[in-house]
Amino acid sequence: MNRTSLVERLEGILGPGGVFHRPSDLLVYEYDGSVDGAVDTALPAAVTLPTTTEQVAAIVRLAHEAGLPVTARGAGTGLSGGAVAQQGGIIVSLTRMDRIVEIDRADRTALVEPGVINLELSETTLPQGYFFAPDPSSQRACTIGGNVAENSGGPHCLKYGVTTNHVLGLEVVLPDGRIVWTGGHADGGPGYDLTAAMVGSEGMLGIVTKALVRLTPAPEATLVLLAAFGDVDAASHATSRVIGAGIVPAALELMDALTIQAVEPAYHAGYPLDAGAVLLIEIDGVVEDVRALGEEIAAICREAGATEVRSATAQAERDLLWKGRKMALAAMGRLAPNYYLHDTVVPRSKLPATLHRVDEISRHFDLPIANVFHAGDGNLHPLMLFDRRRAGDVERVLEASKEILHYCVEVGGALSGEHGIGTEKRDYVTLVYSADDLAAMAGIKNSFDPAGCFNPEKLFPKGYMCGEVRALRAQAMAQKLGIYAF
Amino acid sequence: MAVAVEAQGNLLRLAGYSGHDVPEDDLLRACVHCGMCLPSCPTYRLTGQEMSSPRGRLWLMKSVADGRLDLLDPIFDEQMYQCLNCRACEAVCPSGVHYGPLVEAARSQLEQHRPRPFWQRAVRGLAMGWLFGETKRLRALVGGLRFYQRTRLDRAVRRTGVLRLLRMEELEAMLPPVARRALVPGRERWTADDGGRSVRLFNGCVMGTVFADTNRAAARVVARNGAAVDLPVGQQCCGALHVHAGMMDEARTLARRNIDAFEASGDDPVVVTAAGCGAALKEYGYLLKDDPDYADRGARFSARVRDVTEYLAEGDLVPPPRAVRRTVTYQEPCHLVHAQRISTQPRKLLRAVRGLTLIEMKESSLCCGSAGVYNLIRKEMADDLGDRKARHAIETTATEVITANPGCAMQLRASLGRNGSTAHVRHVVELLDEAYGGPRTKPAVGGESRR
Amino acid sequence: MRSEPDDRGGAVGGIDGELPASIDGLTPSTFVAPATAQEVAEVLADAAERGLAVAPVGAGTALALGNPPDRLDLVLSTARLREVIDYEPTDLVLSVGAGARLGDVQTVLAEHGQELPIDPPRGDEATIGGLIATGLAGPRRLAAGTLRDLLIGVAVAHPSGTVTKAGGMVVKNVTGFDLPRIYHGSLGTLGIVVSANFKVLPLPRAEATVTAAAPSWEAAVAAAERLRSSRLDPAALDVMRRDGAWSIGVRLMGREATVGGLADEARALLVGETAVATGAESAAWWRGYTADQAAIAQGDDVVVRISVRPRAVGGLIGSLVRLEEEQEVQVGYLGASVGVGSVVLRLRLAGDNPASRLAALREALLTLADQVVVLAAPSAWKRGFDVWGRPPETIDVMRSLKHQFDPVRVLNPGRFAGRI
Numbered sequence A: 001m002n003r004t005s006l007v008e009r010l011e012g013i014l015g016p017g018g019v020f021h022r023p024s025d026l027l028v029y030e031y032d033g034s035v036d037g038a039v040d041t042a043l044p045a046a047v048t049l050p051t052t053t054e055q056v057a058a059i060v061r062l063a064h065e066a067g068l069p070v071t072a073r074g075a076g077t078g079l080s081g082g083a084v085a086q087q088g089g090i091i092v093s094l095t096r097m098d099r100i101v102e103i104d105r106a107d108r109t110a111l112v113e114p115g116v117i118n119l120e121l122s123e124t125t126l127p128q129g130y131f132f133a134p135d136p137s138s139q140r141a142c143t144i145g146g147n148v149a150e151n152s153g154g155p156h157c158l159k160y161g162v163t164t165n166h167v168l169g170l171e172v173v174l175p176d177g178r179i180v181w182t183g184g185h186a187d188g189g190p191g192y193d194l195t196a197a198m199v200g201s202e203g204m205l206g207i208v209t210k211a212l213v214r215l216t217p218a219p220e221a222t223l224v225l226l227a228a229f230g231d232v233d234a235a236s237h238a239t240s241r242v243i244g245a246g247i248v249p250a251a252l253e254l255m256d257a258l259t260i261q262a263v264e265p266a267y268h269a270g271y272p273l274d275a276g277a278v279l280l281i282e283i284d285g286v287v288e289d290v291r292a293l294g295e296e297i298a299a300i301c302r303e304a305g306a307t308e309v310r311s312a313t314a315q316a317e318r319d320l321l322w323k324g325r326k327m328a329l330a331a332m333g334r335l336a337p338n339y340y341l342h343d344t345v346v347p348r349s350k351l352p353a354t355l356h357r358v359d360e361i362s363r364h365f366d367l368p369i370a371n372v373f374h375a376g377d378g379n380l381h382p383l384m385l386f387d388r389r390r391a392g393d394v395e396r397v398l399e400a401s402k403e404i405l406h407y408c409v410e411v412g413g414a415l416s417g418e419h420g421i422g423t424e425k426r427d428y429v430t431l432v433y434s435a436d437d438l439a440a441m442a443g444i445k446n447s448f449d450p451a452g453c454f455n456p457e458k459l460f461p462k463g464y465m466c467g468e469v470r471a472l473r474a475q476a477m478a479q480k481l482g483i484y485a486f
Numbered sequence B: 001m002a003v004a005v006e007a008q009g010n011l012l013r014l015a016g017y018s019g020h021d022v023p024e025d026d027l028l029r030a031c032v033h034c035g036m037c038l039p040s041c042p043t044y045r046l047t048g049q050e051m052s053s054p055r056g057r058l059w060l061m062k063s064v065a066d067g068r069l070d071l072l073d074p075i076f077d078e079q080m081y082q083c084l085n086c087r088a089c090e091a092v093c094p095s096g097v098h099y100g101p102l103v104e105a106a107r108s109q110l111e112q113h114r115p116r117p118f119w120q121r122a123v124r125g126l127a128m129g130w131l132f133g134e135t136k137r138l139r140a141l142v143g144g145l146r147f148y149q150r151t152r153l154d155r156a157v158r159r160t161g162v163l164r165l166l167r168m169e170e171l172e173a174m175l176p177p178v179a180r181r182a183l184v185p186g187r188e189r190w191t192a193d194d195g196g197r198s199v200r201l202f203n204g205c206v207m208g209t210v211f212a213d214t215n216r217a218a219a220r221v222v223a224r225n226g227a228a229v230d231l232p233v234g235q236q237c238c239g240a241l242h243v244h245a246g247m248m249d250e251a252r253t254l255a256r257r258n259i260d261a262f263e264a265s266g267d268d269p270v271v272v273t274a275a276g277c278g279a280a281l282k283e284y285g286y287l288l289k290d291d292p293d294y295a296d297r298g299a300r301f302s303a304r305v306r307d308v309t310e311y312l313a314e315g316d317l318v319p320p321p322r323a324v325r326r327t328v329t330y331q332e333p334c335h336l337v338h339a340q341r342i343s344t345q346p347r348k349l350l351r352a353v354r355g356l357t358l359i360e361m362k363e364s365s366l367c368c369g370s371a372g373v374y375n376l377i378r379k380e381m382a383d384d385l386g387d388r389k390a391r392h393a394i395e396t397t398a399t400e401v402i403t404a405n406p407g408c409a410m411q412l413r414a415s416l417g418r419n420g421s422t423a424h425v426r427h428v429v430e431l432l433d434e435a436y437g438g439p440r441t442k443p444a445v446g447g448e449s450r451r
Numbered sequence C: 001m002r003s004e005p006d007d008r009g010g011a012v013g014g015i016d017g018e019l020p021a022s023i024d025g026l027t028p029s030t031f032v033a034p035a036t037a038q039e040v041a042e043v044l045a046d047a048a049e050r051g052l053a054v055a056p057v058g059a060g061t062a063l064a065l066g067n068p069p070d071r072l073d074l075v076l077s078t079a080r081l082r083e084v085i086d087y088e089p090t091d092l093v094l095s096v097g098a099g100a101r102l103g104d105v106q107t108v109l110a111e112h113g114q115e116l117p118i119d120p121p122r123g124d125e126a127t128i129g130g131l132i133a134t135g136l137a138g139p140r141r142l143a144a145g146t147l148r149d150l151l152i153g154v155a156v157a158h159p160s161g162t163v164t165k166a167g168g169m170v171v172k173n174v175t176g177f178d179l180p181r182i183y184h185g186s187l188g189t190l191g192i193v194v195s196a197n198f199k200v201l202p203l204p205r206a207e208a209t210v211t212a213a214a215p216s217w218e219a220a221v222a223a224a225e226r227l228r229s230s231r232l233d234p235a236a237l238d239v240m241r242r243d244g245a246w247s248i249g250v251r252l253m254g255r256e257a258t259v260g261g262l263a264d265e266a267r268a269l270l271v272g273e274t275a276v277a278t279g280a281e282s283a284a285w286w287r288g289y290t291a292d293q294a295a296i297a298q299g300d301d302v303v304v305r306i307s308v309r310p311r312a313v314g315g316l317i318g319s320l321v322r323l324e325e326e327q328e329v330q331v332g333y334l335g336a337s338v339g340v341g342s343v344v345l346r347l348r349l350a351g352d353n354p355a356s357r358l359a360a361l362r363e364a365l366l367t368l369a370d371q372v373v374v375l376a377a378p379s380a381w382k383r384g385f386d387v388w389g390r391p392p393e394t395i396d397v398m399r400s401l402k403h404q405f406d407p408v409r410v411l412n413p414g415r416f417a418g419r420i
């Protein structure tokens, strides 16, 4: 199949308005939200914008027949290069599949197409008393499909869990073009948990065309506490004390001085500019509990050295306190032309030591690093500030991030808590997983996508999936024994 | 089985930016392509395609700068002009990307380098340069329009179907009844109830003619709140339409004339009733930054500019005596909410009116599709946006849709009509004026009383 | 390191609990209890090489679950892998060997005021590995989810002779595919979980259970709906019929000062006589109520789990009551988790030819609900159908998954869905 007939056939499926193929039209599909320098851009051969599951399936079948790579794309806010078509091929952009198909209050579920924007789902259901709990900071832009693919988290995941805890079932177009459902309204379905396999699979196992997600009842009462501390140590210490007291807040976020300085002038959220660190703690539940726990937490924070503790219950005040936090990442553009961040997770008890190490790395490489992160679950976001036009800056950033990753893994942490591996961190995967561990992952990949056409060059280290298709050594053994039986 | 796909991106001979008004590199690079602006962009919402998003457009601009995309590639032209320049992206961008000046510079580049058919150039020159270049000419034309409406000629003409032929039907549907008399600077003044403050009213081209009565209402309300109002002579169209069309030279000429006209009145606030004009006037400093004679004067002028709602909401509003028992909804003009970040002030004023019920519509800050002359040149997209807006407005059951910009008013009028709504469209100050008793209870000095 | 050869030959000292003589009538020739993860892997590799079938066994509390195995040569007990590998109370994470019993784990956690918020039927005796493999859960899943939601990492031994890990010891982790959750509920057919890491939670400070008798199933379901849509946010909410009588139970958790008030509110939403149990008594009530839901075949008991979307539970219960009369089954026990949508029946089949009557009952149930699993039944009766219900449309993906992980079908051959 040559390019012309590929385009013709795609247009046959989607109509001319649903396919882009001129080189200049493809330019804007060469990036996602990830940082320049950390992820290479790449041009697809064609971009498709389907509106139905059947169209997605037809595109995938065509790609399957032609042996072309397929990369799904949501809003393109991903931070690990997931939606970049590293080997070209066809991009399936799901932005036109953005209908909320059904909201079922009795079941507390919503059936949505993948292009529905995270926040807009919650905005639609909140008047009825429900919300979609995963709340990545990018929630005003990112799609449910992207959330499912990255198993996204957010501040409120401390109490409510990440995306996988809220997905009941998925309609999926498999790499061979079949349309199937995994999971569903009733649980206890037979066989392996393929929904679990799909969530967090970074578009490598199939394209999600519908998601059945859980809706969470809005809590009766919500309280946000802002506690200011002299330094980051004191704030992390307070975090451990709160958790140690047997309290699970809805969210527990930490911002350091540099972050406060970026955010406060931009959003006037009311963070004290002279604080070394602030904690943002949200509690929710029944009115009686919230009030009492709020007092308890405030007392703990004061004991732990908080210089100021304020609380907000009114929606507008809470929103303002949160706005600063949610916008923090992107507001870094105000401190430096470029930023790069990591997304490592360390055991909560290792937070103070990790932050010290990050500080050392910052000084060693002469790179300002701001910290704003999900302290409650140890999910760090060290943000390195730089100017890519300054010679050597990019290299220093990449060196520094390598050191940070190494340290976090050393203390028992993970490479990524929410942003995924993608192409960005794939060469670091061997820090945490052995060849055998990866072989097990390859087993999953092979059983869904034996041809390896779905979102190639992601997750597995460079060169890993090419050539002979790897799997557990068992496969080699099976061949030795000549057994293929079921 | 791999498909042979020809190598891409090897475009020969690429034209980059040159001449004046080159999109500034620093502004361009401020975009970290995070995508947070996408859902706020009306054209992205309608199309779902990346090139129709702010991020995509910035990437295209960057690609031209980097020599990866030809300035004259059709996609560039298409996208720079498909953009409504509503600045919604700018208002939400966490990195503070100044989108407006960038797209305006990009359009200016196209204007400078793009070959246009002769007739297009002629029409643009005539409309933008000749007509809007001198307020007197526009006043004359609008006078004719009023004649057309008053003599019921409109009905006759409509019957002939000639409008449809000339594709002017939509334009006609948008036009409100034209004010009886244009407001001419120097001819009318309003004295304050008390206090010695004074403000200068910026008249504008469309506001001063078609919507002259809205300007009068604004003047009465301001006077009611303690400031004398007059209109400096010599003022012109603000040039916003020209800036949006990339006709920067024409815009600068108008800007200089306006600065000259208003400088005589010292540091008094310059009050504007059209959000689009206000946004442009507030950016004179930037527009003229490379003009050694006018850079500072432009910045000083810009600092004086206040939207009328902004000005009124700054102080304590004199409580309007009359109750207005009505349900209204408020449509935020892009150039008020996004470009000037004025959003709470108009609502505060509306809430000051006793008896008024304000019901917020969905997506009140999404562009209505007016965007200067956009609704005339890109009808389909504009209609989609207009319909969406009308549906949201109708949902609120309001009998009046309140806004603060002439372009929006016209677009809303047409969209509501098309969607079967009889709701009226009014400016915030018209409603306030009504609550203060309107023209009759407070006879003004000067022109208005000479009526 | 290899386990001692004689370890393979028979019972090994130091293992408590009963060793299964057989699984669904098949008797293993060999029994092993490896002491390390590596040993487990070596046993599996050895079995793979020799073409033996292995059934992993924990405490044996759910051996009735699954289709009768195609083959059975070797039973592998995880009982010796039962240490707490790592526990950081301040981090709220725990790593524990697969052979550890849930009850023992909860005791360790309780010393630090923490718990795994799960309550599978007869779960205290069950091992962690067994709970992961079966995926069985109790009423608390309504608010707290299942073990799947708490699982953050695993180490697994494979027939390839390797031990792999996935996930880690942090509560949030998207490094690679979510293998831990794929192993959850896979009945040990992809590999043997040798240890697992969990997110743990603080123990609720106080709890109370309110129970009430109901005149009919309709009244019970209606009361449950009222409770579910109230502000109470129950930890568990079940409707049940025991000894022919309908009743409802609601479990509330929170601060000491709050729980009493919430219980009063719950009572107000119930009609008729109510009883309240608090603290340990409350927990004990639920242990007692769920015991009959365990996948244990006692005599000729049949245990069936039927799952529907939550809104359909009321209708399902009504249909079951009718079916009971039509099919002449004696449902001794019915427990329904209302907000979850799952109903467990423990029943007896009257008359002759119970095997075909069970098959008929199952067919009838499949017309009422998509998911019908026969959790336990006498072995002989299970041979005519797949106890897991209809195979899903993705069965071929599942088969290839199995093929990737266990190509020679060493692990529990035939026992899982689709007779994988």
Ligand SMILES: Cc1cc2nc3c(=O)[nH]c(=O)nc-3n(C[C@H](O)[C@H](O)[C@H](O)COP(=O)(O)OP(=O)(O)OC[C@H]3O[C@@H](n4cnc5c(N)ncnc54)[C@H](O)[C@@H]3O)c2cc1C
Binding pocket: A032, A033, A071, A072, A073, A074, A075, A076, A077, A078, A079, A081, A082, A083, A094, A114, A135, A136, A137, A138, A141, A142, A143, A144, A145, A146, A147, A148, A149, A150, A151, A152, A153, A154, A155, A202, A203, A204, A206, A207, A208, A209, A329, A330, A418, A419, A455, B034, B035, B036
């Ligand atoms: C400022 C900023 C803040 C962020 N904050 C957070 C945060 O707090 N928490 C967090 O978890 N993430 C965060 N992210 C990362 C990102 O927003 C999330 O990963 C998000 O879920 C991506 O959604 P998307 O729609 O943009 O997906 P894309 O970026 O378009 O795609 C992401 C991946 O999903 C795949 N994919 C997309 N749609 C589908 C589908 N329908 N089926 C199968 N695969 C699909 C793609 O192939 C790709 O691999 C942030 C990003 C930014 C820019």
Ligand code: SF4
Binding pocket: B030, B031, B032, B033, B034, B035, B036, B037, B038, B054, B055, B058, B089, B092, B093, B094, B095, B096, B097
């Ligand atoms: S314009 Fe701003 S919000 Fe939009 S992508 Fe660029 S940096 Fe992000």
Ligand code: SF4
Binding pocket: B040, B041, B042, B043, B044, B052, B053, B054, B057, B082, B083, B084, B085, B086, B087, B088, B089, B090, B099
């Ligand atoms: S100005 Fe408006 S239309 Fe243009 S890119 Fe920004 S949001 Fe979109």
